[in-house]
Amino acid sequence: MASHQTLLNERARRRRHLLRAVGTGGIAILPAAAEQVRSRDTHHPYRQNSDFFYFTGFEEPDAIAVFIPGRKQGEYLMFCRDRDPQREQWDGKRTGVMLAPQVLECDDAFPIDDIDDILPGLIEGCDQVYHTFGLDPEFDAQLMSWINQVHAKTRGWQNTPTEFVALDPLMHEMRIGKSRTEIGQMRRAGQLTAAAHIRAMQVCAPDMMEYALEAELGYCYRREGAFHAFEPIVAGGENACTLHYITNREPLKDGDLVLIDSGAELDGYAGDVSRTFPVNGRFSDPQREVYEVVLSAYHAAMAAVQSGNAFCDPHDAAVQELTRGLVKLGLLKGRVNNLIRAGEHTRFFPHRTSHWLGLDVHDVGEYKTDKAWRELEIGNVLTIEPGLYIPSGPGIPKHYRGIGIRVEDDVAVARDGADVISAGAPLSVEDIEATMATSSG
Template identity: 50%
Template sequence: MIKNTEYAKRRRLLMRQAGEDSILILPAAPERVRSRDTHYPYRQDSDLLYLSGFAEPESVLVLVPGRKHGEVLLFCRERNAERETWDGPRLGPARAPGVLGLDDAYDIADIDDILPGLLEGRSKVYYHFGRDADFDLKLIGWVNRVRALIRQGARPPHEFLELGHLLNEQRLFKSRDELKAMQRAADIAVEGHCQVMRACRPGLFEYSIDAELSYVFRRHDAQHAYEPIVAAGNNACVLHYRDNKAALHDGDLLLIDAGAEWQGYASDITRTIPINGRFSAAQRAIYELVLEAQAAAIAAVRPGAHWDAPHMAAVEVLAEGMLSLGLLKGTLKQVLKKEQYKPFYMHRTGHWIGLDVHDVGDYRIDQQPRILEPGMVLTVEPGLYLDANNKQAPSKYRGIGVRIEDDVVVTEGGCRVLTEAAPKAIDAVEDWMQRSRAA
């Protein structure tokens, strides 16, 4: 989906910002042991993906602006017939430059010999300190080797800078091809949520619904963008519920927070549906309020608006509705000023999304909410959570948790909802579920 020409453009921009006296070092994500000699499924570091598309472990991308013998270098695993028999094919340093559009590539086994020479003469090192403690120590060791040669005329780096200060801002603005990939991830997630609405019924378990999502995602060469939340009944009041083992009971709601990752790009959708296919009066009242709040928040997403605008729009609708439903007392002004809504709505209304489901990018600049601009992609996800043990809520609402979430891209004329095809209006949800059961 992303072409080598786009990766090259990203690298050029980053190197231009860093300057010719710098070196930028991006190691691959380390492989993680699950137990004994088995590993968790591997997922490449998002920054390395963003700048190269290279997905193999045990690799390091090095950018050396202005270097006469090549600016873009990759250290990767050498081809090895025996290991490839066990673990699958490797690209190898001989093929990497041609396939990936790089200047040169080396065997990762040679990095100790080569990287100190690349550091010499560079005053600034851009790197993510703290992500990988083992690689941090290696980098410090390479720098110290250069420092040891100062009396012989070596010039070691003297400034270490956080790579994210440059790269995060670049990643925040999605290109046309990135938006196509994100739309594909969104479409797959929409299909997963629609399948859940077909399958949902009393007597199943949360893990049964989780399995429906996994089947749809894998069928489209995608995977979960994050650990899914499948929360029945009062479990929906646990924001990051992870157990996914409880039974689905007639009369309860089911909250599903699940997104697909396709070619590295994430989607993030939440829908809340009635397990028996019909909302009760109390459920309907809470759900309609959250849906109205989401509509107000999405309407606030447009160029020139600030980051807090969607959240403030959602909070005002929720607070006014909670007063009407008897969940809160006082005036709207008092409720907003004292944040009296927080026992029922305690989180923000969205986050950036892209290669990471909680993507990089500042939310504030000079202590002020940043201005939304075309190409930014964010989630909009208000909710209400009325825990069964919350005595502040009228009894008819206790045990109801509702969240509705979509992915929204800021456009020149306003915004576009990438995940709009997933039913969320009450009539649409009920009709979808009833028709699926009748089929």
């Protein structure tokens, strides 16, 4: 587990990198996430903006980080909520302006309520304003009003910003390359996720409700201080063919499969693992046949995770295996390469095999540069998640109807290929059946 000091050092290094990228003459403005109303006067659990968290580690709302490279009185400033005993009695402790420099290692801190008086003065004399535009129109408008104030005041006698620059590409290029510390944090999230999948396999039984099985995942996460990184999918039988099935309110039937796609968010980092297993603990022959095809696609994709390979290589390897399997099962007819070129496989595999993973489950970072797929680099973290979804319907052999299978793990690109950081949940038919035969006690 990364020590507090290690995390502080990591963030300091990230901020130095950001300050260098913004450069003298620039000012970068990075607001915290706003609280979101769930209904009337209750809020969703607060989740910090991932970019803001990456550079500050600060988990409070109503805060704005400001970076001004080369500013003599301090380059890293924080606007935050000040202490307020009355509010804190209701909503919990605040760091406050006085302690912020010590806790967050910022050069200076100011009350968020004073931002209108202070920020225009900081913008004055800068040439470029770096900000993620379009995320929060209200904040964009506020930022424009501060800049207009500066223009009105200086009337051309001083440098005023003439350039707006998107901050997100700078931040997201950084976030795509995970440090060793981050990969260690992500491995913990991945392994907790794998443990939850094992528990789900062990407690699953016919006639259990999908939500009851979902509850087992939440129990595993919360008792370790983690949260769901996203709404979990617990899909029995043909529900698995609905790719984003999250209602999870039907009974699990004897003889059906159940597909679980879930991830723990631990210390901000997301796990994202899928497993598909028989509700009664034993695969039927048709279920096993389809499962083996998906599993061979998983292994082919894993083998293509190599630094220097293109981001699309694991996907292409998976599609090759899946399409070959679909022909073998009699679900597609024709030559494999012709079928792929015509996109026939997308009837049964409509999504891609990988996405970046990090603080966000679908993490930031470009997949293409200049229209070419990006090369995988050591320190990238991505998912490998092939699947097959066979709907009921005409032209589909009866014994394959309604079978939906996805297998997913999280991988760091390492020197010698794929480092499966979510390893632990059974993968093969034999291992799944053996795990399900032992109860969790």
